[in-house]
Amino acid sequence: MFVYFLRRLILVLPVAFGVSVICFMLVQIAPGDPLTAIMPVDATAEQQAEMRAAYGLDKPLPVQYVVWVGNLIQGDMGRSIATGRPVAGEVFGAVQNSLLLAVTAALIAFPIGVLLGFVAGYFRDTILDRIVTAISIAGVSVPNYWLGIVLVIIFSVNLGWLPSMGAGPGGSQDWSWDWVHVRHLILPAVTLAVVPIGIVARTVRALAGDILSMDFVTALYAKGMSRGDVLRHVARNAAATALSVMGLQLGYLLGGSILIETVFNWPGSGYLLSNAIFQRDLPLLQGTILVLALFFVAMNLVVDVAQAAIDPRIQRN
Amino acid sequence: MAVAQTDVAEIPVQKSGGYWSGVARRLSRDPVTLGCAAILVALIGSAAFAPWLGLADPYTGSMVARLNPIGSEGHILGTDEQGRDMLARLIYGGRLTLFIGLVPVILAFFIGSFLGITAGYVGGLLNTIIMRTVDVFFAFPSVLLAIAISGALGAGIVNSLVSLTIVFIPPITRVAEAVTSGVRSLDYIDAARATGASALTVIRVHVIGNVLSPIFVYATSLTSVCMILAAGLSFLGIGVRPPEPEWGLMLNTLRSAIYVDPWLAALPGVMIFVTSLCLNLLSDGVRSAMNVRD
Numbered sequence: 001m002f003v004y005f006l007r008r009l010i011l012v013l014p015v016a017f018g019v020s021v022i023c024f025m026l027v028q029i030a031p032g033d034p035l036t037a038i039m040p041v042d043a044t045a046e047q048q049a050e051m052r053a054a055y056g057l058d059k060p061l062p063v064q065y066v067v068w069v070g071n072l073i074q075g076d077m078g079r080s081i082a083t084g085r086p087v088a089g090e091v092f093g094a095v096q097n098s099l100l101l102a103v104t105a106a107l108i109a110f111p112i113g114v115l116l117g118f119v120a121g122y123f124r125d126t127i128l129d130r131i132v133t134a135i136s137i138a139g140v141s142v143p144n145y146w147l148g149i150v151l152v153i154i155f156s157v158n159l160g161w162l163p164s165m166g167a168g169p170g171g172s173q174d175w176s177w178d179w180v181h182v183r184h185l186i187l188p189a190v191t192l193a194v195v196p197i198g199i200v201a202r203t204v205r206a207l208a209g210d211i212l213s214m215d216f217v218t219a220l221y222a223k224g225m226s227r228g229d230v231l232r233h234v235a236r237n238a239a240a241t242a243l244s245v246m247g248l249q250l251g252y253l254l255g256g257s258i259l260i261e262t263v264f265n266w267p268g269s270g271y272l273l274s275n276a277i278f279q280r281d282l283p284l285l286q287g288t289i290l291v292l293a294l295f296f297v298a299m300n301l302v303v304d305v306a307q308a309a310i311d312p313r314i315q316r317n
Numbered sequence: 318m319a320v321a322q323t324d325v326a327e328i329p330v331q332k333s334g335g336y337w338s339g340v341a342r343r344l345s346r347d348p349v350t351l352g353c354a355a356i357l358v359a360l361i362g363s364a365a366f367a368p369w370l371g372l373a374d375p376y377t378g379s380m381v382a383r384l385n386p387i388g389s390e391g392h393i394l395g396t397d398e399q400g401r402d403m404l405a406r407l408i409y410g411g412r413l414t415l416f417i418g419l420v421p422v423i424l425a426f427f428i429g430s431f432l433g434i435t436a437g438y439v440g441g442l443l444n445t446i447i448m449r450t451v452d453v454f455f456a457f458p459s460v461l462l463a464i465a466i467s468g469a470l471g472a473g474i475v476n477s478l479v480s481l482t483i484v485f486i487p488p489i490t491r492v493a494e495a496v497t498s499g500v501r502s503l504d505y506i507d508a509a510r511a512t513g514a515s516a517l518t519v520i521r522v523h524v525i526g527n528v529l530s531p532i533f534v535y536a537t538s539l540t541s542v543c544m545i546l547a548a549g550l551s552f553l554g555i556g557v558r559p560p561e562p563e564w565g566l567m568l569n570t571l572r573s574a575i576y577v578d579p580w581l582a583a584l585p586g587v588m589i590f591v592t593s594l595c596l597n598l599l600s601d602g603v604r605s606a607m608n609v610r611d
Contacts, residue, residue, distance in 0.1 A: 018453030023465075030469040137601070141594040143545045145552055146568060146586025153579040255458030259549050274553055277468035289457075289465045297456045 001309065008304050015297055020072070023290040024065050027282045077290070078283040082275075087287035090272060095254075095291055098261070098268030102253035104185055105192035110246050113197045117204025124209050132201060139198020148191040148263035155187060162187050165265045188264040192257055196249040203245045207238040240311035247303030251296040343606040350602025353595035360592060364411030373402035375409040375562045386578055395581045397567065398574050399560075403581065407588055410562040414589070417474065417556070417563075418544030421481035426536040429486045433493020434528060438501055438520055448494060454487040463546050467555045477556045481547060485539055492535045496528045534604055541596040548589050564589050 043051070052058045056067055071078065077087040120132035156164035163184050211217065211234050220230045258270030265271065269288050276284035308314045334342070344350060363370065385396040387403075395403050436447040454462065466480035500506065501524070509519050548565030550556035557563040559570065567585040575582045 014449060015453055015456050018450070019456045022453065022457075026465055026469040029466070031471060137597055138594065141541055141545075141590065141597045143548060143565075143586060143589045143593065145549055146583065146589060149568065149572065149575065149586065150583055153575055153583060157575055157579050252458045252460075255461035258460060258464055259552065262553060273464065273468070277464075277553075277555060282469070285465070285468055289461065292461055293457050296458055296461075300456075 004308050005305050008301055012297060012301050016294065019293045019297060020069060020290065021065070023286050023293065024068055026286055026289065028061065030280075030282055072290075077287040080276075080281055080284045082279040082281040082284070087283050090284065091269065091287045091291050094267065094269045094272040094288070095295070097266065098254055098257055098270065101185065101188055101192060101257055101261070101266060101268055102250060104189040105253050105257075106196065106246070106250050108189060109193035109196035109249070110200060112193075113200025114204050114242065116197070117201035118208050120201065120205040121208025121212065129205075132205065136198040136201040136205070139194050140202070141198075142194060144191055144195055145259040145263050147194055148188065148260055151187050151191055152263070166267065188257075188260050188266050191263070192253055192260050196246075196253065199249060200242070200246060204238065204242055207241055208234065211237050240307045240314060243310065244303045244307045247299055247306065251299040254299075255292045255296055340603075340606045344602065347602050347606065350599055350606070353598040353602070356591065356595045357599060360411055360588075360595075361415060363408050364415055367405075367408050367412060370408065372405035372408060375401060375405040376560055377401065387581055387584075395578070397581075398570060403584060406562040406567060407564070407584065410564045410567055410585065411588065411592075413474070413557055413561060413563040414544065414548055414551075414565065415592070417477050417481070417547040417551075418592075419540060421478055421547070422485055422536055422540050422543050424478070424482045425485035425489050425539075426533065428482070429489025429536075430493045430529065430532050432486070433490040433495075433532070434497045434520065434524060436490070437494040437497025437528075438516065438524060440498070440501070444494070447490065451487040451490050451494075454483075455491075459484050459542070460546065460549070463550060464553065464555065467550050472555050472558050474557055477547060477550050480550075481543055484546070485536075485543060488539065489532065489536055493528065493532045496531050497524060500524055500527050530607075534600075534607065537600045537603070538597075540600070541593040544596065545589065545593055 049058070056064060059067070068078075075088055077091065079085065080087055080090060083090075116132045116135065120129040120136075123129055152164040155162045164187065166184060217230060217234065220233060254269075257266075257268060258273055260266070261268045261270035262274055269292060273285065273288045275281070276288060387395045397403055397406060432447050432451075436444040457465070463480050463484045466483055467476055470476040470480065506519060506523055509523050514522070547556065548563070548568070551563045551565030552569045554566075554569065557566050559566060564585040568582075568589075571582040571585065
């Protein structure tokens with residue numbers, strides 16, 4: 001098991017390197033100069049060159065990359081061009097808020113998705129199966145940023161039950177575990193949960209259907225095992241694949257909440273990212289994407305290892 | 318033996334319809350898939366022929382006729398925040414949304430198939446280089462990658478097309494590589510190579526025909542995601558620029574109206590939802606008619 005973990009870890013390193021190269025290149029593909037946003041319009045050529053040297057932009061690209069990665073390893077992600085504050089601090093604060101949202105959405109989505117998928121797989125080709133299939137197709141087809149707006153229209157505008165903006169009263173950005181704040185979490189978390197409900201239900205339905213039609217299930221019934229015990233065997237066979245899908249979905253929830261965070265003004269990484277984009281704050285854009293992508297890579301690693309721990313067949317392949 | 322031979326001769330020859338007629342027969346018995354196809358044809362057709370449908374001008378509005386509700390006289394679907402006719406903008410909006418939603422998948426289908434088939438057929442170092450590069454792109458959730466590239470490049474239709482194409486090349490390459498290396502190890506490929514056929518000839522004659530259809534089927538399943546992402550980029554303000562009619566952008570600009578006329582504000586999203594739902598159902602239906610298993 002430990003050897004398997006080490007092997008996966010070694011495979012992650014080149015991917016992490018690639019991710020850092022892509023994030024570095026993001027600033028290079030951006031049109032214009034990363035400094036145009038802060039450079040005074042009437043800056044002389046001399047002042048411009050001075051500024052470039054101060055930000056290290058006068059050196060060749062590979063050198064810039066090495067310097068950038070060297071700083072990264074020391075936890076320095078540069079400074080936001082718009083605010084002048086260190087990027088690392090801004091990103092980590094925002095990622096915490098995004099994690100809160102993503103984990104809540106996952107806690108809503110996974111049990112519902114598994115339950116729906118299992119019911120559909122168990123009662124294949126019945127009306128229940130059709131209903132679940134329809135729900136899951138609608139779930140994966142819905143543009144969730146629109147669903148967020150519809151939920152706001154129903155629950156905030158028409159019914160007035162839940163707030164539609166921010167993470168706390170008066171657009172406050174500080175989170176605490178009381179009802180005043182939790183109310184703000186409900187709509188964005190539910191909105192975010194819809195797509196993974198569809199995907200998890202779909203996966204579990206296919207899995208349950210496949211496993212239930214396997215010979216060993218018939219054999220278990222034939223030897224007189226009770227329905228509940230057979231289902232335990234089925235669940236154990238399905239667990240590894242189902243968990244890996246859910247792990248990936250959690251990663252997608254964190255990286256994909258940008259649109260939802262924009263709809264609900266949730267002070268997370270997506271909100272930070274869209275500010276970075278509109279202020280052309282490239283270091284902040286770069287830092288946010290890098291942290292989210294590395295989190296996704298780490299999530300993949302955790303999923304792989306967890307999958308192998310649950311299902312020893314995977315280690316052998 | 319002689320008896321057996323006459324028996325064989327007397328069996329009436331049954332005309333076999335072949336694979337595609339079987340697919341067509343199964344499709345014709347699937348009302349959901351046919352319905353979705355009809356809706357998509359209607360959407361694409363009305364978008365393509367929008368200038369000839371006698372609609373109001375989608376760009377000019379009147380400040381006195383702002384946010385007319387659905388069902389107003391002269392504006393069946395009401396007017397938007399600048400008094401422009403919603404019906405016209407929704408139909409014209411389909412042009413850009415469908416264009417930016419479909420073209421990246423088509424481009425990615427060609428580029429990804431090329432990369433994947435090359436990697437799968439040639440193997441070795443080239444395979445490692447291509448596939449490890451693809452792995453790196455898989456480290457980004459697709460929404461994040463699309464927003465990252467579009468955000469860095471800036472708003473605009475071409476930039477959206479570029480970023481979405483980049484997003485969809487890796488998954489298509491991965492599928493193309495997997496299918497191709499499966500075909501590559503079959504005996505008839507070895508036989509072709511043994512007769513002295515060059516790599517290009519083998520790929521052209523024996524590989525392409527066997528791998529393109531599974532890759533294509535996979536690519537069609539990406540169109541709905543691509544459309545949602547395309548509209549999402551515009552919704553964020555890093556896709557199509559105003560005043561162009563585009564569903565995602567309209568959804569964004571109408572957000573300020575949700576307290577005035579909420580259902581009008583939700584209309585562009587309905588279009589995105591219906592289109593993406595139909596794309597998914599159509600793709601699923603064609604897939605099962607073709608007996609492709611996930």
